[in-house]
Amino acid sequence: MHKSASGSTLGPGGLDLTQAFFRPITNAAPPSPTKRHNKISVIGAGNVGMAIAQTILTQDLTDELVLVDTNTDKLRGEMLDLQHAAAFLPRTKINSSADSSVTAGSDLCIVTAGARQIVGESRLNLLQRNLSLFRAIIPPLVRYSPDTILLIVSNPVDILTYVAWKLSGFPSNRVIGSGTNLDSSRFRFLIADHLDLNAQDVQAYIVGEHGDSSVALWSSISIGGVPVLSFLESQHIGYEKETLENIHKSVIDGAYEVIRLKGYTSWAIGYSVANLARSFIRDQRKIHPVSVLAKGFYGIDGEVFLSLPALVGRGGVLSVTNVHLNEEETQRLKDSAKTIHEVQTQLGI
Numbered sequence: 001m002h003k004s005a006s007g008s009t010l011g012p013g014g015l016d017l018t019q020a021f022f023r024p025i026t027n028a029a030p031p032s033p034t035k036r037h038n039k040i041s042v043i044g045a046g047n048v049g050m051a052i053a054q055t056i057l058t059q060d061l062t063d064e065l066v067l068v069d070t071n072t073d074k075l076r077g078e079m080l081d082l083q084h085a086a087a088f089l090p091r092t093k094i095n096s097s098a099d100s101s102v103t104a105g106s107d108l109c110i111v112t113a114g115a116r117q118i119v120g121e122s123r124l125n126l127l128q129r130n131l132s133l134f135r136a137i138i139p140p141l142v143r144y145s146p147d148t149i150l151l152i153v154s155n156p157v158d159i160l161t162y163v164a165w166k167l168s169g170f171p172s173n174r175v176i177g178s179g180t181n182l183d184s185s186r187f188r189f190l191i192a193d194h195l196d197l198n199a200q201d202v203q204a205y206i207v208g209e210h211g212d213s214s215v216a217l218w219s220s221i222s223i224g225g226v227p228v229l230s231f232l233e234s235q236h237i238g239y240e241k242e243t244l245e246n247i248h249k250s251v252i253d254g255a256y257e258v259i260r261l262k263g264y265t266s267w268a269i270g271y272s273v274a275n276l277a278r279s280f281i282r283d284q285r286k287i288h289p290v291s292v293l294a295k296g297f298y299g300i301d302g303e304v305f306l307s308l309p310a311l312v313g314r315g316g317v318l319s320v321t322n323v324h325l326n327e328e329e330t331q332r333l334k335d336s337a338k339t340i341h342e343v344q345t346q347l348g349i
């Protein structure tokens with residue numbers, strides 16, 4: 001069997017099996033022209049790329065999902081393994097190739113390709129290795145999908161988002177790093193666990209670098225509409241600053257612990273990125289802490305990408321939320337920006 005030019009299946013002698021199986025309905029209305037065909041490409045079919053792909057499929061976020069990887073056997077194996085779940089999933093066309101032309105016309109390109117940390121390495125240690133990969137990966141993605149949103153996940157994510165922005169020539173609102181969307185979920189989980197409630201009811205952000213210099217915004221945490229720290233202060237309920245610092249330290253150490261235990265992180269980043277993909281593709285206008293061009297916000301004067309709570313929709317990042325930071329948080333954010341800028345300057349990027 002093979003496919004006809006129209007995509008229907010041809011049997012022996014050129015018989016169109018699709019037409020043979022189905023009888024046309026007279027006076028059937030043509031398909032609605034308003035339904036938009038969505039296409040998401042995931043570059044890098046490793047632990048992270050596949051966790052993202054699987055979550056996108058189960059959440060029915062796209063009509064077409066494309067996987068790209070240079071390891072062609074693994075790539076085909078991953079594609080077939082997902083295709084074999086077709087009977088249990090919403091209908092999605094799944095395709096794969098080592099050639100980026102397969103991504104043509106993508107609405108969203110998610111880049112996860114590259115080296116990952118081994119025990120003892122920080123995210124910044126990966127920069128040299130992943131920088132050269134990005135120089136090969138980004139230009140063809142841009143050529144084949146000039147209107148796409150680039151969502152960068154590979155580490156160090158903030159610096160590689162800056163690199164992708166420079167290489168793409170795109171406006172900065174269409175080049176976004178997954179940033180601290182994941183760290184903030186870890187933060188919300190730890191607070192919710194501490195108080196025995198649902199993490200979805202905890203509004204809390206980690207901003208700055210996705211990594212060791214991230215900043216916890218304690219002053220703006222609210223639970224069920226109650227601003228936590230000012231409530232405790234108004235009720236004269238004491239709390240230890242050290243407890244807060246320990247929770248933030250657990251957020252930072254979280255990835256290192258998972259990497260030490262299982263070798264890599266995958267499930268949480270899979271859900272985090274699928275959650276972002278939904279906001280872009282379905283134009284959710286949701287606020288996510290993601291890595292954006294931060295120059296000009298909170299006194300940051302260097303050209304760096306780092307995470308700030310941002311309004312996200314079909315056009316990419318639509319605006320940055322004017323969340324209040326106290327003096328200490330502002331200073332920590334500036335220090336985080338400085339850390340990233342220094343690495344970029346040392347490498348001449």
Ligand SMILES: NC(=O)C1=CN([C@@H]2O[C@H](COP(=O)(O)OP(=O)(O)OC[C@H]3O[C@@H](n4cnc5c(N)ncnc54)[C@H](O)[C@@H]3O)[C@@H](O)[C@H]2O)C=CC1
Pocket residue numbers: 043044045046047048049068069070071112113114115116117126130133136137152153154155156157178179182210264265266269
């Ligand atoms: N931003 C975040 O929150 C997180 C980022 N990461 C990062 O994601 C990246 C991937 O991690 P894993 O999936 O665990 O690694 P992995 O080693 O399982 O997968 C990487 C994949 O990239 C592929 N690849 C290499 N060069 C390529 C190219 N030129 N084009 C296409 N594919 C290529 C490899 O063949 C491999 O399949 C790492 O940089 C890791 O640090 C991981 C977790 C969270």
Ligand SMILES: CC(=O)C(=O)O
Pocket residue numbers: 123155182255265269
């Ligand atoms: C590896 C990594 O960046 C993370 O899980 O946060």
